[in-house]
Every structure is written in C-alpha cells, then in structure tokens.
Amino acid sequence: MLDIHNLHVTVEGKPILNGISLSIKPGEIHAIMGPNGSGKSTLSNVLTGRSGYEVVEGQVTYEGVDLLDQSPEARAQQGIFLAFQYPVEIPGVNNIYLLKAAYNARRKAQGLKEIDAYEFLEWVKARLQWLHMDEQFLYRDVNAGFSGGEKKRNEILQMLVLEPQLAILDETDSGLDIDALKVVAEGVNRLRDSHRSFIVITHYQRLLDYIIPDYVHVLSEGRIIKSGGSELAHELEKTGYGWITNTEVTS
Amino acid sequence: MNNEIKSLNKLLKTEYQHGFVTSIDSDTLPVGLNEQTIREISKRKNEPPFMLEWRLKAYAHWLTLEEPHWSTVQHPPIDYQTISYYSAPKNKSDGPKSLEDVDPELLKTYEKLGIPLKEQALLAGVAVDAVFDSVSVATTFKGKLKEVGIIFCSFSEAVQEHPELVKAYLGSVVPYTDNFFAALNAAVFSDGSFCYIPKGVRCPMELSTYFRINAVSTGQFERTLIIADEGSYVSYLEGCTAPMRDENQLHAAVVELIALEKATIKYSTVQNWYPGDEDGKGGIYNFVTKRGHCRGARSKISWTQVETGSAITWKYPSVILEGDDSVGEFYSIALTNHHQQADTGTKMIHIGKNTKSTIIAKGIAAGFAQNAYRGLVRVGKQAENARNYTQCDSLLMGSQCGAHTFPYIEVKNPTAKVEHEATTSKLSEDQLFYLQQRGIESDDAVSMVVNGFCKAVMKQLPMEFAVEAQKLLGLRLEGSIG
Numbered sequence: 001m002l003d004i005h006n007l008h009v010t011v012e013g014k015p016i017l018n019g020i021s022l023s024i025k026p027g028e029i030h031a032i033m034g035p036n037g038s039g040k041s042t043l044s045n046v047l048t049g050r051s052g053y054e055v056v057e058g059q060v061t062y063e064g065v066d067l068l069d070q071s072p073e074a075r076a077q078q079g080i081f082l083a084f085q086y087p088v089e090i091p092g093v094n095n096i097y098l099l100k101a102a103y104n105a106r107r108k109a110q111g112l113k114e115i116d117a118y119e120f121l122e123w124v125k126a127r128l129q130w131l132h133m134d135e136q137f138l139y140r141d142v143n144a145g146f147s148g149g150e151k152k153r154n155e156i157l158q159m160l161v162l163e164p165q166l167a168i169l170d171e172t173d174s175g176l177d178i179d180a181l182k183v184v185a186e187g188v189n190r191l192r193d194s195h196r197s198f199i200v201i202t203h204y205q206r207l208l209d210y211i212i213p214d215y216v217h218v219l220s221e222g223r224i225i226k227s228g229g230s231e232l233a234h235e236l237e238k239t240g241y242g243w244i245t246n247t248e249v250t251s
Numbered sequence: 252m253n254n255e256i257k258s259l260n261k262l263l264k265t266e267y268q269h270g271f272v273t274s275i276d277s278d279t280l281p282v283g284l285n286e287q288t289i290r291e292i293s294k295r296k297n298e299p300p301f302m303l304e305w306r307l308k309a310y311a312h313w314l315t316l317e318e319p320h321w322s323t324v325q326h327p328p329i330d331y332q333t334i335s336y337y338s339a340p341k342n343k344s345d346g347p348k349s350l351e352d353v354d355p356e357l358l359k360t361y362e363k364l365g366i367p368l369k370e371q372a373l374l375a376g377v378a379v380d381a382v383f384d385s386v387s388v389a390t391t392f393k394g395k396l397k398e399v400g401i402i403f404c405s406f407s408e409a410v411q412e413h414p415e416l417v418k419a420y421l422g423s424v425v426p427y428t429d430n431f432f433a434a435l436n437a438a439v440f441s442d443g444s445f446c447y448i449p450k451g452v453r454c455p456m457e458l459s460t461y462f463r464i465n466a467v468s469t470g471q472f473e474r475t476l477i478i479a480d481e482g483s484y485v486s487y488l489e490g491c492t493a494p495m496r497d498e499n500q501l502h503a504a505v506v507e508l509i510a511l512e513k514a515t516i517k518y519s520t521v522q523n524w525y526p527g528d529e530d531g532k533g534g535i536y537n538f539v540t541k542r543g544h545c546r547g548a549r550s551k552i553s554w555t556q557v558e559t560g561s562a563i564t565w566k567y568p569s570v571i572l573e574g575d576d577s578v579g580e581f582y583s584i585a586l587t588n589h590h591q592q593a594d595t596g597t598k599m600i601h602i603g604k605n606t607k608s609t610i611i612a613k614g615i616a617a618g619f620a621q622n623a624y625r626g627l628v629r630v631g632k633q634a635e636n637a638r639n640y641t642q643c644d645s646l647l648m649g650s651q652c653g654a655h656t657f658p659y660i661e662v663k664n665p666t667a668k669v670e671h672e673a674t675t676s677k678l679s680e681d682q683l684f685y686l687q688q689r690g691i692e693s694d695d696a697v698s699m700v701v702n703g704f705c706k707a708v709m710k711q712l713p714m715e716f717a718v719e720a721q722k723l724l725g726l727r728l729e730g731s732i733g
Binding site for chain 1: 680684686687
C-alpha cells in the first residue's frame with residue numbers, strides 16, 4: 001500500500017529525515033516510536049503533503065503511484081488521513097459542516113454523488129456513540145474551546161466517519177487520560193480490517209497496549225534504528241530511549 | 252514560506268463578475284460643476300423651489316470645505332471639474348410610468364445582475380427600486396405596498412408627490428454641513444430611494460435598492476431617505492455594481508434613516524462596486540455618509556454591511572441614540588484584496604437613557620490591501636446606563652496587507668458601560684492544511700475559514716442576501732492560497 005524508500009527530508013536546509021525506508025501492506029499496523037525530535041512528526045507531515053518540508057532524496061509511492069507530487073487534498077481524497085497531534089481550531093465552522101464537506105469531497109473525487117443529509121447524520125451519530133460523544137458536539141465550532149481530550153476524540157470521530165485506507169495517528173495518545181485512551185483505541189480497532197493500514201506514532205508504549213501493532217519501528221535522528229514486533233514496545237518501556245544515543249547504529 | 256506566497260498570489264486573482272457595460276442612449280450633462288450645473292439638475296427634475304434653494308446652499312457651503320484626508324485612505328487629488336454630475340437613460344416620455352415603459356436593455360442589465368424587475372419573476376417578498384446612473388428606472392410592488400400605506404418610490408418621485416415629507420426630513424440626520432462629500436451630494440444628488448412606513452405598519456416584504464453605475468466619467472450621487480413612523484418595522488437591502496473601467500469613478504451617497512418611537516429599521520448592504528484591477532488601476536471611490544437617528548423611545552436601527560468592492564471605501568454608518576431605551580447596531584464585513592483600501596466603521600452617539608449599542612466588525616485584508624476599522628462610541632452626560640459592546644477582528648492573508656483599528660471612546664456619564672475587544676490574526680497555514688488534509692480543495696478551504704470568521708455578521712443578513720454575500724466572499728478571494 002505504502003512504500004517509503006530512502007527518504008531524506010530537510011526543513012530550512014536542516015536535515016531531519018536521513019534515509020527512511022518502510023513498506024506497509026494492507027491490513028498492517030505499524031507503530032513508530034522515538035524520542036522528541038527524532039523526526040516522527042516530520043514523517044507524518046511529509047506523507048500528507050504539508051508545505052515547508054523539502055524532500056532531497058528518496059521516493060514514496062501509495063498504491064503504486066508517486067505520492068510526493070500530489071496536493072494534500074488529492075492525497076486525502078485517496079484515503080490518506082492524518083489524526084493531528086495539535087488539531088486546529090476553525091471558529092465559525094461547525095463540526096458537522098466540516099465532516100460533511102470532507103465526506104463529500106472524497107465522494108466527489110470518486111465520481112459519486114453527494115450523500116443525503118439524513119443518511120449522513122445517521123452515519124455520524126452511530127460513530128459518535130462508539131466514542132461516547134454527545135450529539136451537541138456536532139454543532140460546536142471545529143475544535144474551538146475544546147479540551148485537549150475532546151480535540152483528540154474529534155480527530156478519531158473524523159477518522160471513523162471518513163473511513164480512510166491509510167490512517168496516520170500522530171501522538172494521538174498525548175494528553176489523554178486512560179479512559180479516553182481506551183475509547184480512542186476502541187475506535188481504531190473498529191476500523192481495523194484486512195484492507196486498511198495504520199501508522200501509529202507515539203512517544204509512549206501505553207497506547208500500544210490497546211492498539212496492538214504488527215510492527216514497531218524506533219526512530220532516532222531521522223533514521224529507523226530498530227524494527228521488531230509488538231514486544232519491542234515493551235522493551236522500550238523498560239529501558240527508555242537513553243540507550244539509543246549510546247548505541248551504535250546498525251543498518 | 253515561498254510556497255505560501257506563490258499560492259497566495261494564485262488565490263488572489265479573480266475576475267470581477269459585473270464588469271460589463273450596457274449600451275444605451277443617455278442624457279448626460281457635460282462635465283464640470285458650478286451653480287449652473289445645479290440649476291440644470293434641479294430643472295431637469297422639475298423640482299419645487301425649496302429643493303433648489305437647499306441645493307444651492309449646500310453648494311455654497313461645499314465651496315468653503317476641503318477634501319478630507321484624516322483617514323488611512325490615499326488617492327491622487329480628485330478633479331471635481333472632470334466629472335459629469337448627471338446621466339440618465341433617455342426615455343420617450345418624461346419617465347417610465349410602468350415596467351412596460353422601461354428600456355428592455357435596462358431590464359436585461361438588471362437580469363444579468365440577478366435582479367429581475369418583472370414582478371412575477373421576483374423572489375417572493377422583495378420589492379426593488381433600481382437606480383441606473385443618476386436616476387431610478389423602476390420600482391416594483393409599489394401598488395401592493397401602497398395598500399398598507401407604505402410609500403416606496405424614487406427620490407425624484409417623492410419630491411413631486413410627497414414634498415411635505417421630503418421637506419420635513421431631508422437633511423435632518425445628515426445636514427449638508429456635515430462633511431465635504433455630504434455637502435457635494437446635497438448639491439448635486441440626482442435620485443435615490445425614498446421610503447415611508449406609516450404608524451404601526453410592519454412592512455410585509457423586504458425593500459431593496461440596486462444601484463448601478465454605467466456611464467463613463469460620471470459620478471453617482473444618490474440619496475436614500477427612510478422614515479419609520481411610530482411602531483413600524485422595515486428591512487431594507489442595498490446592492491451595487493459597476494462596469495470595469497480604467498478610470499476611478501466617484502460615488503458619494505448619503506443615506507438618512509429616521510426611526511420614531513418603537514420603530515425598527517434594519518438596513519443591509521452588499522457593496523460590490525468595481526474594485527479596480529489587480530494592479531490597482533480603476534475602481535470606484537466610495538465616499539458615503541450613512542446615518543440613522545433613533546428619534547423616539549425604544550426605537551432601533553441596525554446596520555449590516557458586507558463591503559467587498561470599490562477601490563476605496565470610506566464610510567461610517569452611524570446611529571444617534573436619542574430616544575430613551577433605543578438600540579443601535581452595526582455589523583460589518585469589509586474585505587479588501589489587491590490594492591483596495593477601506594477605512595470603515597461606525598459612530599454610536601448615546602444621548603438617551605438606557606441606550607444600547609453593539610458593534611461587530613470583521614476586516615479581511617489580502618494582497619496589498621489596507622483595511623481600517625474606525626469607530627466612535629460617545630456617551631453624553633444625560634445618557635444614564637448607556638451600554639456599548641464592540642468587537643472588532645481582523646484577518647490578514649499574506650504578509651503585504653495591513654489591518655488597523657482606531658477605536659475612539661468618549662464617555663461623559665459615569666454609569667455607562669463600554670466594552671471593546673479587538674483581535675488580529677493571520678489566515679493560518681495550519682487551518683488551511685487541516686482542511687486540505689480532510690480532502691477540501693484549497694479555494695474552498697479559504698472560503699470556509701473566511702466565512703467562519705464572518706459568521707457573526709453573516710447571520711444578521713436576510714437569507715437571500717446571506718447566500719449572495721457568502722458566494723461573493725469566496726469569489727473575491729478565489730485563487731489567493733493553494
């Protein structure tokens with residue numbers, strides 16, 4: 001589904017990613033862990049097409065097609081979704097309006113008609129219930145005045161409504177208490193199937209207790225320095241990231 | 252950063268939608284302004300002597316005034332002798348008696364603008380007075396309004412048919428001594444809309460005026476007078492467009508509103524005069540004086556404006572709150588792009604007890620545009636318990652535009668409560684990226700953020716106008732980010 005090959009990225013001339021290679025197949029969950037500043041968020045931004053990042057070397061293909069040439073909206077319309085680390089407030093635009101606009105933008109790209117308003121509301125309401133969210137939530141301005149937990153939950157709501165092919169969760173767990181964390185994980189697990197893939201970016205292992213990954217990759221200074229199964233997350237939990245800086249990089 | 256500027260430039264390019272010219276025979280006065288010009292205008296309009304006297308006094312006063320330059324707007328000196336002060340579509344008779352007499356070219360023009368003047372084709376519930384260059388060419392639904400005693404007609408007709416009302420109220424809110432442009436307007440205005448709502452009548456439909464400048468080298472100087480008698484209600488809409496021309500054309504209008512006891516006037520404007528091209532060439536100079544007078548107790552005047560056009564906008568729709576418990580409101584969206592300049596705001600003059608005013612102003616600047624909010628809240632000695640709430644927010648798109656806020660607050664009564672909040676923000680890349688990541692095209696994303704920013708004002712507009720205004724905001728910004 002997604003193939004990242006030898007990806008080098010700089011921000012304002014400063015190298016951030018230094019040769020990342022990663023292959024994600026349909027149905028897989030890959031966790032990317034690493035200390036602050038290791039390049040985790042840069043990776044998610046590059047994959048979704050945020051400006052300000054320069055790819056100096058390497059390729060990324062999605063469903064066999066070059067991804068890096070495409071606009072952020074084109075990527076989104078093909079089913080790539082980013083749950084933001086810092087969801088953005090959009091005053092004066094309510095949640096349901098954005099959800100519907102986003103949903104229809106993807107349908108339009110697929111050559112489908114706009115969804116019926118009533119049908120859509122039912123679709124959204126079912127997902128609100130999964131996340132234990134009140135319907136009033138839909139009529140509030142996007143993220144405006146939301147608590148940190150509400151914002152993260154709202155990201156997951158959007159994900160559940162849009163049903164992406166590839167979802168990237170950028171530190172979705174940060175700022176969540178354990179109950180909220182469980183709700184979020186449950187949402188992700190509901191979407192999990194043999195066609196859909198996830199990249200779960202996290203600093204801590206605890207989210208991975210609820211979303212069991214197929215692979216864990218450890219990122220440091222813009223490189224994947226270690227890959228393994230879900231047990232690697234537990235290992236990291238015990239040893240912390242201190243060992244990374246003291247270990248020779250083997251690749 | 253580079254990306255941002257490139258995409259900004261793309262988004263900021265949009266074509267003006269109403270730039271066509273109607274070819275029509277006009278009766279136009281030669282350029283130039285002197286006492287003879289004024290006598291000529293008055294003669295052509297067959298005005299009673301009191302009107303001519305008033306015009307001449309205004310002209311004499313205007314000669315003593317200097318063009319004002321205290322605002323942020325900048326423009327080369329205007330040569331008042333190169334403008335024609337009267338232009339009217341030629342007509343077989345003295346004036347159209349009914350829609351059948353209106354030149355079909357004119358009807359087509361208004362249809363092209365989305366304003367059908369054929370009554371059966373009109374949106375239910377909106378009566379229209381169409382002003383083309385200097386004169387009113389058609390007023391719809393007159394008969395129906397007359398049944399409930401409402402007078403809605405062109406200013407010229409009001410002068411002929413209801414001189415006592417005109418004499419009593421003309422210049423009573425904006426005297427010709429008020430300012431340079433108001434004096435000029437009083438001297439040379441050629442038409443406009445007139446409306447009188449009798450005691451206790453709730454106007455059964457929205458009233459509207461559509462202004463269109465067509466002729467070359469003419470100024471448009473119209474005057475609107477609305478009188479809401481005791482306990483009445485009226486909602487009034489105003490729209491305006493002009494052809495694309497390289498020259499700057501002057502528009503100096505005056506609007507006077509009078510609300511007697513317990514009367515309410517809601518006045519909404521969508522201003523879309525030609526703004527000039529991308530490089531700032533051409534466009535309308537829009538120097539307008541609008542003021543309402545809450546004369547009676549518990550009266551209310553509410554201004555809502557969406558200003559997207561004109562090379563320069565200079566206007567401050569204001570309310571004099573004289574009646575006790577009267578209410579004044581000002582809701583404004585001012586969008587400037589390319590080299591447009593806007594200096595706009597309001598004055599809320601609290602005189603009566605328990606008077607309340609609300610000001611919500613949203614300024615959006617893109618390209619090289621300058622956008623200023625200028626507002627005065629004055630609470631007089633007698634204005635016990637006066638209250639004002641002001642919120643003004645600016646949104647900047649790109650790094651070459653500017654937003655300025657000039658709040659003036661004068662309070663002479665210690666019981667007054669005056670609140671002022673102001674914010675300035677930049678249209679954030681984060682917001683746009685967030686929406687794009689959800690699959691929304693960049694132009695739609697900009698439109699969504701800007702409309703969200705303006706929501707508090709948009710919801711004050713009557714339904715059909717709100718839809719038009721939203722589209723207009725989107726269009727004016729199309730291509731400015733990507």
